[in-house]
Amino acid sequence: MFLLKLITRNALRHKLRTMLTVLGLTIAVLAYGLLHTVVDAWYAGAAAASNARLVTRNAISLVFPLPLSYENRIRGVDGVTLVARSNWFGGVYREPRNFFAQFAVSDNYLDLYPEFVVPAQQRSDYLRDRKGCLVGRQLADQYGFKVGDVIPIKGTIYPGTWEFVVRGILDGRDETTITRQLVFHWEYLNETVRKTSPRQADQVGVYVLGVANPDDAAEIARNVDSVFRNSLAETLTETEQAFQLGFVAMSNQIIAAIRVVSYVVIVIIMAVMANAMAMSARERTVEYATLRALGFGPPFLALLVFGESILICAIGGGLGILATPPVASLFRQATGGVFPVFKVSGETMVLQAACALVVGLAAAVMPALQAARVRIAEGLRAIG
Incomplete structure (x- = not known):
């Protein structure tokens, strides 16, 4: 309970920075979810195709x-x-x-x-x-x-x-x-x-x-x-799903580009999050040295950093996941029904949560190592 309280206070110490970081995470997770839903919509026709139907066309x-x-x-x-x-x-x-x-x-x-x-x-x-x-x-x-x-x-x-x-x-x-x-x-x-x-x-x-x-x-x-x-x-006969995928294959490069962009968004926000956590770790060098002097070991300090990073990512990621279905609905209406089926799947939400967790963990690695390696004498000398 004490650890959770300390993590929460650390996360809210610089409210503006935390709010901007959460906003960035929300937008990134939302963008990832929408892009992933676009890919799902592209394959919707093939996914709905029946295996009890065949299509015969000119070879x-x-x-x-x-x-x-x-x-x-x-x-x-x-x-x-x-x-x-x-x-x-x-x-x-x-x-x-x-x-x-x-x-x-x-x-x-x-x-x-x-x-x-x-x-x-x-x-x-x-x-x-x-x-x-x-x-x-x-x-x-x-x-x-x-x-x-x-x-x-x-x-x-x-x-x-x-x-x-x-x-x-x-x-x-x-x-x-x-x-x-x-x-x-x-x-x-x-x-x-x-x-x-x-x-x-x-x-x-x-x-x-x-x-x-x-x-x-x-x-x-x-x-x-x-x-x-x-x-x-001569004819070519194939399952309806294979027939539908033939049309999707014509857009493979576009789909691949959308997938790449979705992960680039996550990488960018990971860099932003890592920078925010690194700034926090540098500002708290004295505090980490003081905690070391009071008997708290490196694992405790590393846990503080990881906990703060994961908490911020959980809030930003959660808001992004919650915002994805209504924004997807608005997007479908705005595009005039270009995508007949444009629904955020449970798999997409799981991937969004996984991305937020990965960002939280990856962004905290270097700051956590920095906090865990603080030497008491050098850390206290950093006052002022």
């Missing part, structure tokens, strides 16, 4: 489509229970900055995605309306879309202005489900393309496959690809 590149005739042949592969079509539409809502994912999908597409919840009546209305579409809840909240609205989308891959009628809202099964997309009928897209550009008709961007046993996914993928080996359009 050369995703840019090149596959023939519609492949669907029946894929369906005939052992272990495949369902085959759905999906085309990336790539349109723009009103102006280029209003970008979100749009997919032309077959009517059985949602059967493969139980994480998307649509009321039965809304799904029925969607299936009956050729120009109908389903809008994700996150997208609907961002733009204010509601059932019955007409959404004009300016096509980039498929020229012209396309109008879709909102027939339903896609809700997520839980908060980790990304619902920032619009889906509409693949048949409507194909019929329109057949009239304007017949050569581009009957083409599928990717096939999404449901499998009977997720443990057989790798074997089923090989079997699907073997069916189209040496054909004009």
